[in-house]
Amino acid sequence: MFLVAGVLVFGLPLLVSCRLDQLLTAGxxxxxxxxxxxxxxxxxxxxxxxxxxxxxxxxxxxxxxxxxxxxxxxxxxxxxxxxxxxxxxxxxxxxxxxxxxxxxxxxxxxxxxxAVSVILTRPVDTLTSLNDTTCLTAAAYDKQGDSLTAPPTISKTSDPDNTLTPFGTQGCYRATKSGRSATI
CATH class of the missing domain: 2.60.40.1080 (Immunoglobulin-like)
Incomplete structure (x- = not known):
């Protein structure tokens, strides 16, 4: 609360008080x-x-x-x-x-x-026969080019016929049936 004091004409005291939120209007x-x-x-x-x-x-x-x-x-x-x-x-x-x-x-x-960049450490394979396998690994790097401790996850992003099945370690896939192409 603010208190304003003053003297009016004829020597009469003036005392006025108000709150800050009454003085300032919010937009x-x-x-x-x-x-x-x-x-x-x-x-x-x-x-x-x-x-x-x-x-x-x-x-x-x-x-x-x-x-x-x-x-x-x-x-x-x-x-x-x-x-x-x-x-x-x-x-x-x-x-x-x-x-x-x-x-x-x-x-x-x-x-x-x-990660700023992810690089496959093994070239991409083309699987042409039943039970063909591939294991992909990747490394992730920060902006300075330093290797990150946790490797990136490798997963299927497109496999309309479910021709690939994960097996073994992370990033490994086996062709379990004939079908269209799949993207890992």
Whole structure:
């Protein structure tokens, strides 16, 4: 509460009080907009975030940021996401409100942290006969070209006739029947 004192004409005292939220009028409530994004391991980039109020994009709005999983991705107070290891983290951006004047606004979206490059360490095979097998391995690398400790998962992405069956170690497949081509 604010208290204003003064002296009126003829020497009579004047005492007026009011609350801050009565002095300041709130404009349209802000809306925080985030886009899901992908970032590489060992990479840093600004989070795509905008704040609008009354349909107009607002510049220079103070924001606070938070990561749901700081072991996967962190975010600094400038809105720059740092990818640490493969996975996903929910990032929240908040516009803090002035108590009694504005309502705070927030938005949360997912940031996927991925390997910057994945290289097959064995050439792609063409299986032509029943019971032919192939075992593929892959290595994942970060932005600096350093190998990531966890290898990427190898899986079938297209096999309309179910001609391939996984067997043995991860990344190994056997042709179990004739059919159309399959993509691993």
């Amino acid at each position: 349209p409530a802000p809306v925080v907009n985030l886009r899901p994004d992908t970032i590489g391991v060992a990479e840093a980039k600004p989070l795509p975030v905008t704040v609008t109020a009354g349909g107009q994009v607002q510049g220079s709005v103070p924001l606070t940021f938070e990561s749901s999983n700081p072991s996967i991705a962190t975010i600094d107070q400038n809105g720059v996401v740092h990818g640490l290891t493969r996975g996903k983290a929910a990032i929240t951006a908040r516009v803090p409100g002035l108590e009694g004047v504005d309502r705070p606004a927030a938005a949360t979206d997912t940031v996927w942290v991925v």
